[in-house]
Structure formats: structure tokens, C-alpha cells
Amino acid sequence: MDGGGWRPVKRTRTFEDVLAQIERRIAEDGLTAGDRLPAERQLAEQLGVSRSSVREAMRVLETLGVVSSQVGRGPDAGAVLIARPESALTDLLRLHLGLASLEMREVIDARHMIEEWAATRAAAVRADTSALVSALAGMDAAGSAEEFVEHDTAFHCAIADASGNRLIAAIMRSLRDSMRRYAVEAVERLGDTSVLRADHVRILEAIDRGEADEAARAVSEHLAHAYRS
Amino acid sequence: MDGGGWRPVKRTRTFEDVLAQIERRIAEDGLTAGDRLPAERQLAEQLGVSRSSVREAMRVLETLGVVSSQVGRGPDAGAVLIARPESALTDLLRLHLGLASLEMREVIDARHMIEEWAATRAAAVRADTSALVSALAGMDAAGSAEEFVEHDTAFHCAIADASGNRLIAAIMRSLRDSMRRYAVEAVERLGDTSVLRADHVRILEAIDRGEADEAARAVSEHLAHAYRS
DNA sequence: TCCTTGATATGGTCTGACCATACTGTGGTC
DNA sequence: GACCACAGTATGGTCAGACCATATCAAGGA
Known part of the structure; x- marks a missing residue:
């Protein structure tokens, strides 16, 4: 004692x-x-x-x-x-994926969750979509899978940005960073990206028109196209 | 040159x-x-x-x-x-909230998004709900707002755990940690917690029955009750 | 006015030392 | 043989002081 x-x-x-x-x-x-x-x-x-x-x-x-x-x-x-939560989140995901304390499946699912939510929200607030439009243009001009994924990432992160939630946008960016290699392989496996491009237009228009449910549906189906498994 | x-x-x-x-x-x-x-x-x-x-x-x-x-x-x-992504996420949220590079509103919204998704998923996979049940018992026995929030947090984190996604569960735990003081104040402002308790039962039963849509609805309405603003 | 040059404040790195902690092994004691 | 006290030792935690590379700033000269 x-x-x-x-x-x-x-x-x-x-x-x-x-x-x-x-x-x-x-x-x-x-x-x-x-x-x-x-x-x-x-x-x-x-x-x-x-x-x-x-x-x-x-x-x-x-x-x-x-x-x-x-x-x-x-x-x-x-x-x-500074205020860069992304960098921490990116390091976090990379290390824990390396440690096998996280699986890519979980990252993909989280990304799915965020994106559907963000698209709904972006449509609901009639967010500005100019960033999405320029990402679309980038994808049209892309010459390789890497380049395509680069602009695809920009497009999807722009949706998260458009939701107006900086935390969720930061998580989204980190998730995409961690998935980078995976996404490139998915696009290469797919070959033709015209389906994805059409999906993007559908998502963009739904957000522009403020149709939240349609935006969520479009995102969900788009992800199914991109990572069919 | x-x-x-x-x-x-x-x-x-x-x-x-x-x-x-x-x-x-x-x-x-x-x-x-x-x-x-x-x-x-x-x-x-x-x-x-x-x-x-x-x-x-x-x-x-x-x-x-x-x-x-x-x-x-x-x-x-x-x-x-080790594999403790929560600790990093908790520190991250606390510091960025302190730096005003994040607002509580964004944390709350993220929590809402996760919880609805996790409840849907938990119902879909017919997850084991024994952890939810014991958290419910803890809330019934709680004598103070702090104690109530403690077990409430356990209940909601258990939903995230039940989703089977460790990344999302870790984020959920950190979000709840950051919201702790906020949640206690909300409960104190509310006074009577019987509505919240009833909501919890409704959520639990929906998950038990595998009714995904009803689970999401129940969670959404519960959060509206808890943080009406 | 412009350029050079030295002074200086900053983070980045290294060395070597000492402390507190907690296990490990040894030896004595019963 | 079982138990216990104690010295040994490997570990992280901390400190002091030195030196380097870098980038700005100030003084002075062309």
C-alpha cells in the first residue's frame, strides 16, 4: 500500500x-x-x-x-x-493495408458509402458542378489507364467536395489514393471505358437537376460497372 | 541550367x-x-x-x-x-476541430452517413446483435447523462462493428469520441431519454429481422430525435 | 539601382551520455 | 527442491551540445 x-x-x-x-x-x-x-x-x-x-x-x-x-x-x-487531414489519412490507410489490418474490400465499401451519400447531398444542395465537368474533359483526353484514373479520381473527389463536408471529402481523397493501383488495374481489365463515361454524364446530370435519388442510383450502378466482382 | x-x-x-x-x-x-x-x-x-x-x-x-x-x-x-487506426483518427479529429479546419456539423453528418449505412449492412447480413443488447441494458441502468452516453456510444459503435467493415467501425469510434461532450450536452438538453430508448429497440429489432430499409429509417429518425436542430 | 557577400535564424542530424523500467539469471536461504 | 533477494542487462525516454544545409536579411560595394 x-x-x-x-x-x-x-x-x-x-x-x-x-x-x-x-x-x-x-x-x-x-x-x-x-x-x-x-x-x-x-x-x-x-x-x-x-x-x-x-x-x-x-x-x-x-x-x-x-x-x-x-x-x-x-x-x-x-x-x-496547416490543415491537411488527407495526408494523415492516406498514410494511415497505406500502413494498415500493409499490415493486413485492413482489406481493400473495406476501403472499396467505404468509398461506395461515401460516394453515394455525397452524390445525394450534392444534388440536394444543387452544388456547383464545374469541377466535375472539367474532370470529364480530362477523361476524354486521357491516353492511358493511369491518366484516365487520374481524372476519374478528380471527378469522384469533386463529388465529395460538392457535398460541402470537408471531413468526408478528405476521407474520400485518401480512399482514392489508397485504391489508385487497384483502380488502374480495374480500368485495364475493363478495356473499353465508354460505359464509365456514360455513367459519369448520368451522375453529373442528376446532380445538376437536383435529383438526389437518381444521383445515388447512378453512382451505385457506376461503381458496380467499374468494380464488378 | x-x-x-x-x-x-x-x-x-x-x-x-x-x-x-x-x-x-x-x-x-x-x-x-x-x-x-x-x-x-x-x-x-x-x-x-x-x-x-x-x-x-x-x-x-x-x-x-x-x-x-x-x-x-x-x-x-x-x-x-499494433493495429489501432482509431487512436490516430481520434487525434486527427480533435486537432482539426481545435484548428477550426473542421466543424462539429461535419462530424455529425459523417456519423449520420456511417450509421445509416452500417445499420443497413448489419440488417442485410443478419449480424449478431448481442453487443447491442448489452449496451441497451447499460443505458437502462445509467444514472447520469455521461453514463447514458457511454453506453449509447457502445450501442452505436456496435452497429458499426456489426457491419463487418473495420475501417468504417474505426472511423465511427473516432467520430463518437470527438462528439462525446456534444452528445452529453444533447442528452442533458433532452432530459427524458425514453424516446431514444424506444428508438434503440426499434433499430435493434429491424436489424434482427433483417429489414435493411427499416433499419436505415429507424437510425435516421433516431438521430433526428437526438440532435434535433 | 543592382549585385555580392557575410551574418543569422531555421530545421535536420549526429554523438554520447544518463535515467527509469522491467525482465533475467544467479546465488543464497529455508 | 522451492522460494526469494539482488545484481545484471536490454529496453525506451530524455538531455546537452555540436555541426550541417538552407533560406532570408542586411550591409556594403560596383
């Missing part, structure tokens, strides 16, 4: 303290993307820790898509706050 | 090299959750880098929910591969 005696046991690692302090500062000072954090050496001195601990905290923040570090001197140098 | 001359410019940081090497090793050796990585000092020597760089790489992997480091000696010590 401790008998009530208490001594200050260190339970959190130093870099976790640094993380908490930075997070607190972000909340209290209302920092947002574009603002700068103090330099590593300065932060270390302020918090009374070594620069190594500060650096480990910075790696965490960088991994989560919250800061970006630039070397050199000047207004753009140092640690700047 | 470079005139075609080429000199070996260092474009990636050392810890990124380490990350790539570890990722490669995971892929080539087919490592999965539970396997151990070499010790930091050993890894540093193998890769010809300093221990600091190895440590920064470990922080990244830890942030992404891929490794867990234990001090001491023995079979459980060192860096062990």
Missing part, C-alpha cells in the same frame, strides 16, 4: 506534454491554419524541455497534417499550422 | 528513409500486429542513421496507430506492431 503517501510519478512522456501544451496554445490563442508556431529551440526553452522532445512532438503534429516545417529563415520558415 | 549534370541531392529527411525502410520490411516479411520491430539502437545501426532519426520515425508510426513502444526488457518490451 502507498498509505496515502504521494510522490509525483511521471506518467506522460515529455513529448506528450509538449503536444498538450501546443494544443492548449492553439485553443487559447485561437490559432488556425497559416499561423506560425515558435521555433523548436525557443519552444524547448519556454517549456523547459530538450529540443529532441519538441521535435518528436512536431513529428506527431506533422503526421496528423497539422503543421508543416520549413527550413531556412524568413516569414515562411519554421513550423506553420 | 544544370546542363544535365546531376548531383545526389538529399530530398527526403532521414527519418522518412527510416519510415520507408520499416514499411518495406513490414511488406516483405509479412509482419502483422503482434510482431516486434528491432530495438531502436539496433535499427539505427542497421540503417546507418542516428537513434534520433529512428525515434522520430517511431513517433510517426505510433501516431498512426501502427506501433506501440514498451520500456523495459522481455518479450513484451520494445516496439510492437
